Amino acid sequence: MNHLIYEIDQVSHEYKGKGRTKGKVKANDNISFDIPAGEILGVLGPNGAGKSTLIKQMVGLLKPTAGEVRFDGMNIAQQTKRAATLVAYYAQEPHAISALKVHEALSFTGRLRGVPKAEAERQANELLEQFEMGSFRDKLLKQLSGGQKRMIGIGTVLIGHSPVLILDEPTNELDPRNRRLVWDLINQRNREGATVILVTHNVLEAEQVVHRVAVINHGKLLAIDSVAKLKQQVDPRLKFELLTSIGKRDEMEAILARFGTALVLAENRLLLLADKRDASELLDFITTHPELPILEYSIKPSSLEDVYFHIDNAAQSEVIGV
Numbered sequence: 200m201n202h203l204i205y206e207i208d209q210v211s212h213e214y215k216g217k218g219r220t221k222g223k224v225k226a227n228d229n230i231s232f233d234i235p236a237g238e239i240l241g242v243l244g245p246n247g248a249g250k251s252t253l254i255k256q257m258v259g260l261l262k263p264t265a266g267e268v269r270f271d272g273m274n275i276a277q278q279t280k281r282a283a284t285l286v287a288y289y290a291q292e293p294h295a296i297s298a299l300k301v302h303e304a305l306s307f308t309g310r311l312r313g314v315p316k317a318e319a320e321r322q323a324n325e326l327l328e329q330f331e332m333g334s335f336r337d338k339l340l341k342q343l344s345g346g347q348k349r350m351i352g353i354g355t356v357l358i359g360h361s362p363v364l365i366l367d368e369p370t371n372e373l374d375p376r377n378r379r380l381v382w383d384l385i386n387q388r389n390r391e392g393a394t395v396i397l398v399t400h401n402v403l404e405a406e407q408v409v410h411r412v413a414v415i416n417h418g419k420l421l422a423i424d425s426v427a428k429l430k431q432q433v434d435p436r437l438k439f440e441l442l443t444s445i446g447k448r449d450e451m452e453a454i455l456a457r458f459g460t461a462l463v464l465a466e467n468r469l470l471l472l473a474d475k476r477d478a479s480e481l482l483d484f485i486t487t488h489p490e491l492p493i494l495e496y497s498i499k500p501s502s503l504e505d506v507y508f509h510i511d512n513a514a515q516s517e518v519i520g521v
């Protein structure tokens with residue numbers, strides 16, 4: 200196994216609430232896990248789950264109220280400068296650079312990471328070319344659209360080829376072409392050896408790229424494992440999606456009741472949850488009865504989205520797979 204780039208060791212964080220939220224907010228609660236170098240880890244969880252708090256502790260912006268974050272074997276609090284040059288972090292809103300011109304935002308960030316001036320400018324131009332944003336080079340960042348700003352924010356993570364990339368909701372606000380471009384670049388950097396930590400709500404997109412997923416809610420780590428292993432924890436029944444003629448759904452549901460439980464997805468759409476042992480009998484039944492009002496049928500694999508809802512519903516107080 201690759202060496203551990205991060206060791207998150209019993210980390211908690213309590214904010215002191217003010218005004219109406221007076222009292223303590225336990226944003227992270229005794230979280231422990233490791234990240235081997237070269238991994239793409241997805242961090243999933245609903246709004247307010249504690250993801251950003253954890254990330255801020257991992258980049259040394261916030262000190263845990265208990266526990267320790269070790270980066271490359273050493274407490275991150277004792278090496279914040281070193282970590283800042285090795286860990287490229289993109290927060291949801293890069294306020295600090297919004298008064299800069301686009302190429303300055305990129306090249307200055309590169310120089311802060313120790314890249315010589317000429318090389319930082321070369322990389323900035325290369326990124327603008329890859330993003331097809333060369334014509335925005337001399338615009339102020341605050342004059343760009345939300346999606347364009349986000350692309351430059353992602354550029355600030357990519358410039359300097361840091362060994363660790365942390366991206367918070369990287370593809371929010373991006374159109375499909377830019378989304379694909381960003382995922383391709385993230386994958387390419389990972390192939391070149393970068394460790395990538397992705398905070399996202401976009402479970403369906405994340406599934407395509409991550410090696411492992413950490414699911415967080417109410418400040419607790421609920422699960423951490425590969426997508427495939429997490430999927431095994433979801434309902435093991437086969438999911439047949441059936442498209443019926445309008446008005447025939449109830450009739451279909453009654454005919455197929457003996458094969459399992461049917462969930463109504465839409466006026467003309469059913470999801471039949473069937474035991475795997477009955478799958479071939481069910482398929483035989485559907486294919487040998489052409490008079491059935493079934494227009495289309497397919498077997499749906501479990502997705503990371505199913506995993507996410509399963510873990511969130513079933514295990515809020517229980518820790519799975521840790």
Ligand SMILES: Nc1ncnc2c1ncn2[C@@H]1O[C@H](COP(=O)(O)OP(=O)(O)OP(=O)(O)O)[C@@H](O)[C@H]1O
Nearest residue numbers: 214215216224226245246247248249250251252253
């Ligand atoms: N500066 C702060 N002061 C007090 N409470 C805070 C502060 N920042 C976050 N919190 C609280 O801590 C909890 C975790 O917040 P955090 O921002 O880590 O969640 P998140 O998972 O990143 O959410 P989102 O997906 O909405 O960005 C929430 O209850 C939030 O209200």
